[in-house]
Amino acid sequence: MTTKESTVDKFLQSVCRFVSTEERAQDIKDELKDHIESYICEYTNDGFSVEEATSKALMQMGDPDTLSTGFKDKISNKNRIFTISLFLFFITSLSSMTIYAYINNIYSIIDLLVNMAIFILYLPLIFGTIKAYKKSKTLSKKEPIFHIQSYKEPNWYEVVLKPTKWFFILSIIFLVLGFLVDFKDIPKNELLNETLDMMHVLNLYVISIVMFSCLSPKKQNNIVYDEGILTFENFIPWDNISAYRWTKEHSKGKVINSIELKFKFGRSYTQRIIKVSSYQMNLVDEVFKSNNIEKCQFL
Incomplete structure (x- = not known):
């Protein structure tokens, strides 16, 4: 890489330091690079060396730190609040139904312990997201060093997550449809038990979908x-x-x-x-x- 290319690349990297995807950063770089090249061409035609022309062209473009604020991606906490609310709602529903079913002798002690274990497994993710939300509010007053630019192309982890999420989504649809089809045939004395079982599985599926969406690198x-x-x-x-x-x-x-x-x-x-x-x-x-x-x- 020539000195000119290295200098221009460093300038463009500084300008795009608050951009979160490589694709958007590349679009910005391509647009700015066209302007820089035209300025360099003008200065070299005026008799300046390539190094001098590059330096003057970048000065004419402006301060990269100032330019970077104009391209800064806005990161909202609304998605975190929505995710936390969903988690708490479905976890609370799951726990309440499990305890109710146990008290009324619908679930055994083993069912209760298994469900409590599942609940505990989700706690780190819930507390972590709450911590990230609080920390984000504090850090919003500070200047970040840069945003880590990601790709739209999926990695192996996202390739696995996508069909898994669709599996749970389709499972929810078939679960609800199956329950509605069989509803009339369910004896009255078993209706509560069947409803609790269906709602229990439904909650687990929804929580899993939220979790996979939350952990997806694309998000x-x-x-x-x-x-x-x-x-x-x-x-x-x-x-x-x-x-x-x-x-x-x-x-x-x-x-x-x-x-x-x-x-x-x-x-x-x-x-x-x-x-x-x-x-x-x-x-x-x-x-x-x-x-x-x-x-x-x-x-």
């Missing part, structure tokens, strides 16, 4: 701050990350780069995968290095 807006990384459902302080590594895969003829984080003990999960634009890999490496986080080949 993430990962923002890097001085204190750590803010994701949709959690805030990850730098001192909670013990190591990281880069992974690569191919999807629809395109290389998908992801960073895999390994967390220290005491967390609800030990690893996390975040898709990262190839243009930001060096930038991410610099941030992790500045926070004394080890880069590994294997985790």
Whole structure:
């Protein structure tokens, strides 16, 4: 890469540091690059060297930090509030129905314990999203370092999540239709039991759909701050990350780069995968290095 290309790329990267997808960032870069090239051409025609022309062209474009605010993606907390509300509603409904069924001898103690175990499994995600919501309100007053740019192309994780979500959606449809078809044939003394069972499974399916949607990398807006990384459902302080590594895969003829984080003990999960634009890999490496986080080949 020539000095000119390197200088222009750094300028464009600074301008796009608050953009969350590689595709949008590339559109912005292409548009600005056309303007920069035209300015460089004008200055070189006036007798300036390529380096001088590049410097003057970038000065004419303006301060990249100032320009970046105009392209900044707006991240709303409404999705977090909606997700938290859904989780709490369906978890509360599930718990209430289970306790009611147990008190009325419809469910056994084993049914109660199994349902409570399922409830406990969802708690880290609920509390994590609430924590991310509160932290987001605090961090909104601060300037982020940059937004981690993701891809529209799905990685293996998203490829698995999509049919899984559709499985649960179709299961809900067949479950409700089956219940309505058999409703007239259900004896009155078993109606409550059958209804509770149906509502119980329905709640589990809906909670699973919400969870998979929440964890989907495509839905993430990962923002890097001085204190750590803010994701949709959690805030990850730098001192909670013990190591990281880069992974690569191919999807629809395109290389998908992801960073895999390994967390220290005491967390609800030990690893996390975040898709990262190839243009930001060096930038991410610099941030992790500045926070004394080890880069590994294997985790």
